[in-house]
Amino acid sequence: MKPIARPVYLNLFRIHLPLPGWVSILHRVSGALLFFALPLGVWSLSVSLSGDAGFRRMADALAHPLARLVLLGLVWAFAHHFLAGVRHLALDVHWGTELKRARQSSLAVMLVAGLVTLLAAWRLFT
Amino acid sequence: MKSATGSHTGTGTWLVQRATALVLALALPALAVYFLRALPADFADWQALFAPLWVRVLLLLTSAALALHAWVGMRDIFMDYVHHTGARLVLYLGVILTLAGCEIVMIMTLWK
Numbered sequence: 001m002k003p004i005a006r007p008v009y010l011n012l013f014r015i016h017l018p019l020p021g022w023v024s025i026l027h028r029v030s031g032a033l034l035f036f037a038l039p040l041g042v043w044s045l046s047v048s049l050s051g052d053a054g055f056r057r058m059a060d061a062l063a064h065p066l067a068r069l070v071l072l073g074l075v076w077a078f079a080h081h082f083l084a085g086v087r088h089l090a091l092d093v094h095w096g097t098e099l100k101r102a103r104q105s106s107l108a109v110m111l112v113a114g115l116v117t118l119l120a121a122w123r124l125f126t
Numbered sequence: 127m128k129s130a131t132g133s134h135t136g137t138g139t140w141l142v143q144r145a146t147a148l149v150l151a152l153a154l155p156a157l158a159v160y161f162l163r164a165l166p167a168d169f170a171d172w173q174a175l176f177a178p179l180w181v182r183v184l185l186l187l188t189s190a191a192l193a194l195h196a197w198v199g200m201r202d203i204f205m206d207y208v209h210h211t212g213a214r215l216v217l218y219l220g221v222i223l224t225l226a227g228c229e230i231v232m233i234m235t236l237w238k
Contacts, residue, residue, distance in 0.1 A: 031199045035221075038196065042189075042228045046235040049176065055169040082154075085147055092144065 023106040027084035030077035037074050068124045072117065079116040083109040139198050146195040153188040182236045189232045193225040 017025070048058040061067055087105050090096050096105050164175055176182060200221045208214045 028199075028203060031196075032203060035196050035200055035224075038192070038228055039224060042231050042235075046231050049173065049235055052169045055172060082151065086151060089144065089147060089151075 018103070019110070020102050020106040023080075023084050023087070023109050026080055027088070030081040030084075033077040034074070034081060037077075065125075072121055072124055075120040076113060076117040080109065080113040083113055139201070142194055143198040146191040146198075149191040150188065150195060153184060153191070157184065157188065176236065185236060186232065189229060193229055197221060197225055 044058055044061075047054040049055070062071070087096075087109055090105070091102070096102055160181070161175060164171065167175070176185075201218065204214050204217050204221075208217060
């Protein structure tokens with residue numbers, strides 16, 4: 001008997017990813033973003049503590065809307081990575097692994113991370 | 127004998143990832159509250175926030191946990207997507223140097 005020819009979709013634009021899948025891939029994307037932001041953060045901290053001039057240079061840089069937009073992006077990345085990470089730890093100890101609850105918790109991760117980002121946007125841009 | 131490419135070390139690194147995740151999940155919100163409560167600050171206020179020893183020790187321990195956590199995470203990403211061994215080792219080296227550099231700058235900043 002010949003095997004049935006099944007469609008194999010490895011095209012990212014044709015794969016339908018369920019919500020827990022989005023939480024998972026965004027956990028990875030946000031983690032990578034945070035890694036690339038780390039040297040910038042450490043350098044900024046070092047300059048801001050180097051003296052009065054360095055502190056003012058960093059404060060001025062952070063007043064720029066573009067810098068605040070980057071900061072906002074990092075707030076989202078941190079919030080998502082944190083919440084999705086806590087969710088993964090819970091799944092590791094077999095808490096919330098039933099399909100329904102796993103879907104609910106992934107929706108909660110997306111919503112709370114979005115809410116935190118909105119609050120940060122309000123704080124940064126008003 | 128463990129190989130240089132990181133095979134047979136899965137359970138250990140998995141555990142490091144979870145242990146550091148727990149440390150970071152507790153320490154980072156605490157540090158965020160400590161620093162955000164004090165804003166906005168001028169340079170003297172900012173410097174004073176880093177004066178207590180416990181703040182500097184907590185920052186150092188947290189940054190060490192963060193470096194380990196980031197190392198395992200970036201290693202996982204490269205293991206999944208970069209299948210050329212030479213290229214992957216170069217990327218590993220880049221991550222290690224970046225994280226080690228960040229740690230050195232952190233220590234120099236906190237204890238200068």
